[in-house]
Each structure stands twice: as structure tokens, then as C-alpha cells.
Amino acid sequence: MSVLVFIEQREGQVRSVSREALGEATRLAASLGGGEVVGVCAAASDPGLAALGDAGADRVLLAAHPGFARYDGAGYAAAVAAAALAVKPAAVLFAASSLGRDLAPRVAAKLGAGLAADCTSLTATDGALTATRPVYAGKAIQTVRFPKSPALVSLRPKVFAPVTGAGKRGAVEPLVSSRRLPARACARSSRNRAARWTSPSPRSSFRAVAGSRGRSTSS
Numbered sequence: 001m002s003v004l005v006f007i008e009q010r011e012g013q014v015r016s017v018s019r020e021a022l023g024e025a026t027r028l029a030a031s032l033g034g035g036e037v038v039g040v041c042a043a044a045s046d047p048g049l050a051a052l053g054d055a056g057a058d059r060v061l062l063a064a065h066p067g068f069a070r071y072d073g074a075g076y077a078a079a080v081a082a083a084a085l086a087v088k089p090a091a092v093l094f095a096a097s098s099l100g101r102d103l104a105p106r107v108a109a110k111l112g113a114g115l116a117a118d119c120t121s122l123t124a125t126d127g128a129l130t131a132t133r134p135v136y137a138g139k140a141i142q143t144v145r146f147p148k149s150p151a152l153v154s155l156r157p158k159v160f161a162p163v164t165g166a167g168k169r170g171a172v173e174p175l176v177s178s179r180r181l182p183a184r185a186c187a188r189s190s191r192n193r194a195a196r197w198t199s200p201s202p203r204s205s206f207r208a209v210a211g212s213r214g215r216s217t218s219s
Contacts, residue, residue: 001032001090001127004150006080006103007041007049007060008095014047017095019055019162021155024122025093026056026163031124032090037168040083042076044069046172053170056163061086063175071099077106083175084111089150091122091129096154104154115152116144120159129153 003025008015018039025037039052039060044067049060063079080103084092092107094100096118108115121132129151131144 001029001149002035002087003029003032003037004080004084004087004089004092005037005039005057006092006094006100006107007039007052008097008099009041009043009047012043012045012047014041014049014052015095015097016162017097017100017155017157019052020157020160021093021095022052022056023162024155024160025091026166028091028093028122028124028129032127035090038083038087038089040080040175042068042072042079049172050170053168054164054166055170056166056168057170058168059171059173061173061175071102073102073106076103077110079175080107081110084150086175090124090127091146091149091151091153094152094154096156100154104152108152111150111152113148113150113152114144114146115154116146117154118156119144119153120156122153122155 005018005021005025007018022037022039029035029037036058037056039049039057040063041047041049041060042063045064046062049062052060061083065075067075080092084107094104101117104115104117116131116133119131119133123130129146131153133142133144135142
């Protein structure tokens with residue numbers, strides 16, 4: 001089962017938080033049976049994505065558009081959602097950066113999928129993903145189980161270790177649908193659909209198993 005990772009870039013440079021996410025995706029894919037790790041990046045041009053093979057990416061889908069030189073929430077979300085529909089991953093990982101905190105819920109809404117934010121641990125058992133995340137200002141830890149795919153997760157920065165020397169291909173492939181969904185068109189499309197959108201119940205996508213002060217428990 002594959003894992004999709006949003007590759008965050010700024011001013012033409014891949015951010016370190018995305019390498020952390022790729023490292024965790026590599027470990028998670030191995031526990032899910034050895035599926036591929038696929039990155040997806042929205043940018044005006046290629047920010048050196050081929051180098052991410054050593055960070056664990058088997059391949060990276062590039063949604064290239066001049067409007068992506070700066071963050072465009074609607075356009076980026078359309079690109080990541082298109083990649084998820086193409087790859088059909090078990091999980092989609094984001095860094096819980098300021099950009100990731102805005103983007104991940106947008107993608108979750110497009111896919112009708114559950115999202116666990118600011119996670120500090122991920123495990124996979126029998127193909128199902130379980131995440132742990134601090135709540136109540138860190139006074140308790142919540143365990144979240146995802147009964148269906150894809151599971152969307154944002155990862156707390158500086159918690160997950162990147163990998164180096166993975167030796168994977170890191171092939172850069174165009175995300176063809178991005179040519180049909182330029183940034184401004186995506187924004188207009190998002191606004192046109194907003195009135196018709198009904199948010200899915202979080203309980204249909206993920207379940208908070210248990211929370212306890214300072215430690216995680218399961219029921």
C-alpha cells in the first residue's frame with residue numbers, strides 16, 4: 001500500500017519538514033507491506049525534486065503552474081487531491097507547518113476523508129493506520145484510528161527523523177491534471193462548489209479511540 005507525501009517548497013527550495021515527512025512515509029510504507037512512497041509538489045517549476053530519492057521518494061508528481069509560485073490554497077488542494085485519486089494511497093502525509101495546517105483540511109474536505117492534525121506517532125496494524133496526537137495543550141494524548149483509506153495526517157515538525165541515502169529513483173513525473181486546473185481556475189471552482197458542499201461526519205472517517213493525561217490508551 002502506497003503513501004503520498006505533500007512536498008512543501010518555498011522560493012524554489014524543498015523545506016526540511018517535507019524530508020521528515022518522507023522519512024516517516026518510508027517507515028510507514030514498509031509496515032504496510034512495502035508499497036511505494038510518492039511525493040506531490042505544487043510549484044511554478046521543479047525545485048530539485050529528483051534529489052528526494054535519497055530522502056525516500058520512489059517518485060514525485062509535480063503540479064507545475066506559474067500561479068503556484070506562491071501558496072494558493074484552492075489550487076494546491078486541487079493538485080494534492082488529484083494526486084491522491086491517481087495514486088490511491090493508504091495515507092496522505094503533510095507537515096504540520098503553517099502551510100500544512102491550512103492545506104490538509106482543504107484536501108480532506110475534497111476527498112471526504114478523515115484528518116488527524118499535529119501527530120507525533122504513526123503505526124499500522126493489519127493495514128489500518130493509528131495516529132497519536134497531543135490535545136488540551138499537551139495535557140493529554142489522543143489515539144486516532146482510521147477505519148478507511150486514505151488517512152490524512154499532518155506531522156509535528158522536528159519529531160520524525162528524515163532518512164538519508166535511501167537510494168530510490170525519485171523520478172519526477174508531471175501531474176497531468178494540474179494543467180487542466182490552474183491556480184486561479186481552481187479557486188473559482190472551489191468557490192462555485194462551496195454552496196453545494198456538505199462536510200462529511202468526522203466519525204465516518206476516523207475514530208478517537210481514547211485519550212488520557214500524558215499517555216495513550218486503547219479501548
